[in-house]
Amino acid sequence: MTATPKESPERPARAAPATLAQAARERRDVVSGEVRDEASLIRFVVAPDGLVVPDLGRKLPGRGVWVAADRASVETAARKGAFARSARTKARAPEDLADQVEALLKKRVIDGLGLARRAGELISGFEKVAASLASGGAAWLIEASDGAEDGRRKVLAALxxxxxxxxxxxxFTSAELGLALGLENVIHTAFLAGRAADRWATDVRRLAGFRPLLPESWREEP
Incomplete structure (x- = not known):
């Protein structure tokens, strides 16, 4: 999965929000100037000491600065002083700000898997996962990055x-998945279709703007 390309300037003007609720969920990306849904943006705030801080949960106090959820946009905002201009105050963006966002998103995604398992919305094991794929019950397949190629080939064929x-x-590695799910030897996992999977997908798509969701080596497999 790759990050969604930015809209071309030649595209038609954006339609006005249909409802007040929709308008409340839209913000302006300080890098491109585009008005976008919050789900495709990262909120930042400027701390009292002037440090720019990611606010993925959108709960920190202060004037929010919104940037498209991709590495290039965050790095551009930091390099060109967009945080200070938007917040109208002195702001200092850490050199590793994009890396911080990636790490926080990765944590949110794997924490979401743990919550889903406890809610009965996540299944693990080849046979169960393959069955959920065959029935159309799975919305997401989560494969351990260090799993055996043979097993991965079979489950991807089922997908x-x-x-x-x-x-x-x-x-995530098998160890990371096991720690999050409280299980051992976690290789194949499926997030069952439903509202929880849809909410979880928001962070997954944002994470895709900062790192590939699939290891490069998988693309080289036969």
Whole structure:
């Protein structure tokens, strides 16, 4: 999965929000100037000491500065002083700000898997995952990045036969998944379709703007 390309200047003007609720969820990206849904943006605030801080939960006090959820946009905002201009105060963006956002998003994504398992919305194990793919019950396939190639090939073949589109995440190792889920030897996991999966997908898509969701080596496999 790759980050969504930015809109071309030649595209038609954006339609006005249909409702006040929709308008409340839209913010202006300080880098491109585009008005976008909050789900595709990262909120930042300037701390009292002037340090720019990511606010992925959108709960920190202060004037929010919104930037498109991709590495290039965050790095551009930091380099060109967009945080200070938007917040109308002195602001100091750390050199590793984009890396901080990536790490925080990765944590939110894997924490979301733990919550989903406790709620019964996540299943693990080849047979269960393959069955959920075949029935169309899975919305996301989460594969351990260090799993065996043979098992991965088989589960990806099952994914291709799924009657519905299924996203794939290969960001976490088996050990990381096991720690989050409270299980051992976690290789194949599926997030079942539903509202929880839809909410979780928001952070996954934002993470895709900072790092590939699949290891490069997978693309080289036969």
């Amino acid at each position: 291709r036969r799924s009657p519905r589109p299924v996203g794939v995440v290969g960001v």
